[in-house]
Amino acid sequence: MVEFDEETFLSLYRDKIKAFIRDILSTNLIRNNIFEFDIEEFLRTYPEACEINDAIIEHPRKVEDVLNYLFREVYVELFGEDKEIGKIQIAFKNPIGCEKRIEDISSSDISKLVKFEGVIAKAGKVCALLKKACYVCPRCGNIRYVTIHNYFELPKIRCNNKDCDSEMKLDLEESSYINIQELEIQQPIDLMKNPDDPPRSIKVFLENSEGIYSGRVDVVGMVMKKRTRPNLPVFEIYVKSNYIKLNESYQKIEVRDILNNPDLIEILNELGKKRGIIDILSQYLIPQIKGYEIVKKAIFLQQIKGCMKFLPDGTPLRRDSHILLITDPGIGKSTMLRRIAKLFPQNAYASVTTATGGGLTANVVRESTEIGDGWVVKPGVFVRANEGTACIDELTVDKNVMRYILEAMESQTIHVNKGGINVKLPAKCAVLAACNPKRGRFDPNMGVIEQIDIPAPLLSRFDLIFPLKDKPDRKKDDEIAEHILNTHIETATKEFKILGEIDIDGIKVDEGILKNYIIYARTCAYFEENHALYLGDVDERKLKTPHLTDKAKKIIKDYYINMRKLGEGDNPIPITARQLEAIIRISEMHAKARLSRKVEEEDAKAAISIIEECLKEIAYDPETGAFDIDKVAGTPKSKMQKMDIILDIIKELSAISENNLAGEDEVIEKAQEYGISELECEDLLEKLKKNGEIFSPKFGYYRVT
Numbered sequence: 001m002v003e004f005d006e007e008t009f010l011s012l013y014r015d016k017i018k019a020f021i022r023d024i025l026s027t028n029l030i031r032n033n034i035f036e037f038d039i040e041e042f043l044r045t046y047p048e049a050c051e052i053n054d055a056i057i058e059h060p061r062k063v064e065d066v067l068n069y070l071f072r073e074v075y076v077e078l079f080g081e082d083k084e085i086g087k088i089q090i091a092f093k094n095p096i097g098c099e100k101r102i103e104d105i106s107s108s109d110i111s112k113l114v115k116f117e118g119v120i121a122k123a124g125k126v127c128a129l130l131k132k133a134c135y136v137c138p139r140c141g142n143i144r145y146v147t148i149h150n151y152f153e154l155p156k157i158r159c160n161n162k163d164c165d166s167e168m169k170l171d172l173e174e175s176s177y178i179n180i181q182e183l184e185i186q187q188p189i190d191l192m193k194n195p196d197d198p199p200r201s202i203k204v205f206l207e208n209s210e211g212i213y214s215g216r217v218d219v220v221g222m223v224m225k226k227r228t229r230p231n232l233p234v235f236e237i238y239v240k241s242n243y244i245k246l247n248e249s250y251q252k253i254e255v256r257d258i259l260n261n262p263d264l265i266e267i268l269n270e271l272g273k274k275r276g277i278i279d280i281l282s283q284y285l286i287p288q289i290k291g292y293e294i295v296k297k298a299i300f301l302q303q304i305k306g307c308m309k310f311l312p313d314g315t316p317l318r319r320d321s322h323i324l325l326i327t328d329p330g331i332g333k334s335t336m337l338r339r340i341a342k343l344f345p346q347n348a349y350a351s352v353t354t355a356t357g358g359g360l361t362a363n364v365v366r367e368s369t370e371i372g373d374g375w376v377v378k379p380g381v382f383v384r385a386n387e388g389t390a391c392i393d394e395l396t397v398d399k400n401v402m403r404y405i406l407e408a409m410e411s412q413t414i415h416v417n418k419g420g421i422n423v424k425l426p427a428k429c430a431v432l433a434a435c436n437p438k439r440g441r442f443d444p445n446m447g448v449i450e451q452i453d454i455p456a457p458l459l460s461r462f463d464l465i466f467p468l469k470d471k472p473d474r475k476k477d478d479e480i481a482e483h484i485l486n487t488h489i490e491t492a493t494k495e496f497k498i499l500g501e502i503d504i505d506g507i508k509v510d511e512g513i514l515k516n517y518i519i520y521a522r523t524c525a526y527f528e529e530n531h532a533l534y535l536g537d538v539d540e541r542k543l544k545t546p547h548l549t550d551k552a553k554k555i556i557k558d559y560y561i562n563m564r565k566l567g568e569g570d571n572p573i574p575i576t577a578r579q580l581e582a583i584i585r586i587s588e589m590h591a592k593a594r595l596s597r598k599v600e601e602e603d604a605k606a607a608i609s610i611i612e613e614c615l616k617e618i619a620y621d622p623e624t625g626a627f628d629i630d631k632v633a634g635t636p637k638s639k640m641q642k643m644d645i646i647l648d649i650i651k652e653l654s655a656i657s658e659n660n661l662a663g664e665d666e667v668i669e670k671a672q673e674y675g676i677s678e679l680e681c682e683d684l685l686e687k688l689k690k691n692g693e694i695f696s697p698k699f700g701y702y703r704v705t
């Protein structure tokens with residue numbers, strides 16, 4: 001390491017640095033007591049001063065002290081003396097050549113500047129850190145201000161008056177403090193050399209923090225060491241930082257990569273023109289699973305996401321479609337979910353068998369921390385999947401967990417308020433959930449909805465619900481067996497056909513092209529008008545996106561009106577506005593998936609056919625032989641009628657009884673006159689009790705509320 005000589009440094013860079021600081025101070029306000037020294041910007045202004053970057057990386061603290069001193073000179077020249085100036089800190093931004101993976105940060109980096117990317121795995125409370133310590137000499141009254149760099153040991157300061165050498169005392173009242181927050185940053189799986197290794201993490205002390213609790217971040221900081229035990233020469237590594245930036249969303253970064261690659265754009269645009277491109281790419285999305293074409297298509301469209309739309313007041317409309325797979329065992333649901341979770345860094349997988357409610361949403365727990373009172377926020381899967389897809393397997397194994405999932409899906413934010421930490425974390429993600437039926441396998445003699453062990457409020461959150469039954473079918477079984485055997489042969493011989501790249505009219509499509517196509521479509525980057533936005537500062541509100549044509553709007557409206565007609569009179573209500581919005585969202589996804597500038601008839605028809613595929617499986621009421629969307633909301637029309645009959649029976653019996661109560665046996669006996677079996681009557685009584693429509697003041701007796 002080249003030694004740092006302050007004299008030489010000042011002689012080389014003093015004037016350039018002061019001029020650079022003066023320019024910035026003359027045009028920018030200082031936010032949050034941080035002056036960001038943008039190294040890239042400085043080198044663009046003074047390209048001949050390139051060694052300064054190495055000096056900063058090798059000796060960040062010494063250069064920071066010199067810059068602090070020069071900053072103060074310029075500040076006083078421009079604005080005069082200011083007692084607040086002592087609190088202002090220098091933050092290094094955009095250093096060049098010190099990017100590292102978390103797993104590569106080691107003792108050789110101690111006291112050096114590093115830049116790394118990671119996901120916030122834990123975030124403590126924002127506390128106050130003694131930054132500029134005021135020391136007073138008890139003998140001669142001399143005062144000294146000392147910047148504290150090492151949090152774990154306060155320096156012993158002696159008086160520097162010529163005839164006094166007393167040890168000075170710390171005056172906490174006159175010292176100045178800054179915010180500090182303890183974070184644990186975890187290496188993202190997509191940046192791991194070996195994704196199967198346990199992810200590495202590092203402790204970061206963020207100075208001047210405004211409070212950051214989740215997200216993927218870029219960190220620039222100095223590697224420090226902290227003795228693990230007083231008399232042991234062993235040190236723990238951590239990073240002291242005052243520059244942390246929420247990573248730009250992956251879409252923006254990837255779009256830039258695409259837009260800077262004209263050949264790739266040409267391939268993607270060509271693909272968008274191919275007939276049946278959506279069906280082809282949907283099948284290629286999950287190559288290891290044979291069949292379930294419409295499910296894979298819905299999952300592919302879910303990855304494309306709907307159009308970003310905002311109300312006049314700036315409120316974003318939900319553009320994600322939530323999908324639920326309810327399958328017999330061994331269908332391949334876990335394989336599908338894991339495949340989607342691995343597709344993009346912002347997609348995440350969790351199984352309710354191992355996750356807790358907090359693990360899925362966010363937890364505030366007490367942990368051993370270096371600073372603060374130990375309360376830390378641990379973002380869960382929904383927060384980590386922000387802007388992506390949360391793949392939740394075995395959804396129904398824990399009823400308590402479903403309550404957490406409902407909140408996340410309704411508000412797309414996770415609110416945590418515990419241990420003095422009160423924050424809202426973003427969880428704008430699509431949900432791809434999967435579970436088995438109530439009894440583990442579908443019973444062909446019961447309706448689908450009765451076999452779904454999910455509370456109605458959560459069930460109705462899903463735009464698309466696919467019950468996948470494992471019915472023996474010679475042709476299908478033959479195809480699946482052939483497919484599984486071939487994929488196993490391919491993985492053994494490494495000659496990939498099914499799992500390898502595909503050829504679409506001469507265009508070779510591999511996983512990379514597929515991912516780029518999805519991002520290209522999802523972000524509407526195929527609109528030339530959006531290129532400038534993505535190459536500059538992206539403002540989603542200004543993005544051009546496809547919109548419904550009149551013909552598409554008419555098709556959707558006619559479908560909705562006709563389906564609602566089925567609900568006239570005493571018929572069950574077949575569809576609600578929520579399904580209408582789902583059709584709009586899926587139509588937009590379909591248009592984007594073929595790189596269309598408009599949502600046209602074919603998109604509307606495709607969306608309706610997907611919705612119909614679901615409705616016919618889950619909202620079909622065998623008793624009435626019609627669609628009944630209330631089945632999804634929990635009570636089909638025919639069941640609603642039966643509940644009304646039971647209520648009337650209880651009212652009649654209560655009116656003529658001495659104790660004004662209806663006995664269960666009489667209710668069951670009377671109900672049989674209306675064709676309601678004993679078992680069903682007991683089920684209906686339970687439902688009515690749960691709805692609070694009846695209550696039981698005495699065991700075996702009921703009264704209408």
Ligand SMILES: Nc1ncnc2c1ncn2[C@@H]1O[C@H](COP(=O)(O)OP(=O)(O)OP(=O)(O)O)[C@@H](O)[C@H]1O
Pocket residue numbers: 288289290291327328329330331332333334335336436480483484
């Ligand atoms: N249609 C299919 N095509 C190819 N492989 C399949 C298909 N269905 C199941 N498999 C294979 O069967 C195995 C079981 O799949 P998986 O574990 O995803 O089933 P599952 O639906 O999650 O089962 P469970 O509900 O019991 O968890 C996997 O190796 C999967 O690749």
